[in-house]
Amino acid sequence: MNREITQPRARSGTFAVQLSATRRGARLARLLATEQLRSWGLPLDDASQIIAELASNAALHGYVPGRDFRILLTVTGDTLRIEVADARGERLPLVLERSEAYESGRGLLLVEALATRWGVRHGPFPRKTVWAEITLTGS
Numbered sequence: 001m002n003r004e005i006t007q008p009r010a011r012s013g014t015f016a017v018q019l020s021a022t023r024r025g026a027r028l029a030r031l032l033a034t035e036q037l038r039s040w041g042l043p044l045d046d047a048s049q050i051i052a053e054l055a056s057n058a059a060l061h062g063y064v065p066g067r068d069f070r071i072l073l074t075v076t077g078d079t080l081r082i083e084v085a086d087a088r089g090e091r092l093p094l095v096l097e098r099s100e101a102y103e104s105g106r107g108l109l110l111v112e113a114l115a116t117r118w119g120v121r122h123g124p125f126p127r128k129t130v131w132a133e134i135t136l137t138g139s
Contacts, residue, residue, distance in 0.1 A: 013040055015073040019055075021063045021086065029055035029071045029084075036073060037065040037080075042136060046114040047080055050132045054084035057093065057130065062086025064126075078136045079116075089128040092120060 015036040019025035032051045037044055049073065058069035067087035074081040093108055111118055111132055118132035 012077070013073075013075045016070065018068045018070045021059045021067060021069045023056075023059055025069065026052070026055040026059040029069075033071055033073055033082075040075060042075070042080060046134055047082065050082055050114055051084075051110050052091055053111050054082065054130050054132065057107060058084045058086040061091055061093070062088040062128075064088060066089070075136075080134045081131060082134070083129050083131040085127050085129040087126055089122055089126045092128070093130055 013032065017029065017032055019029050024093075030048065033051045034048045037047055055069070055071060062069055064087040069084060069086040072083040072085075074083075091100075092117055112135070115132035116135045118130070121129045121131065
């Protein structure tokens, strides 16, 4: 008899890590967060893309010498919340218009398309947190 083995999906959990605001730190954030999602038995595709974009933005646009960025994943029920905080609270994320004129700057369009909802929270000074939520289906 063949049996399907499934890992129970996380219903609650938290993961946080603070990393240097560099390209290497952004890459490591994606790798560590993706591994955490895997250990929770959660779908990786959309969440991994959102994590990569927000971590990359924190390293590129939220960079302040000597300051880190922080990623926080929270699972509550059927919602995964991804938060990335950086040290540039005065620099809000900008969603560019869909245009072929720009080769970059479309990461937040991707976040907007993949997330159930997303936004920005100020503070504590001088930080800001860009967050995105994904509704987990098939539970």
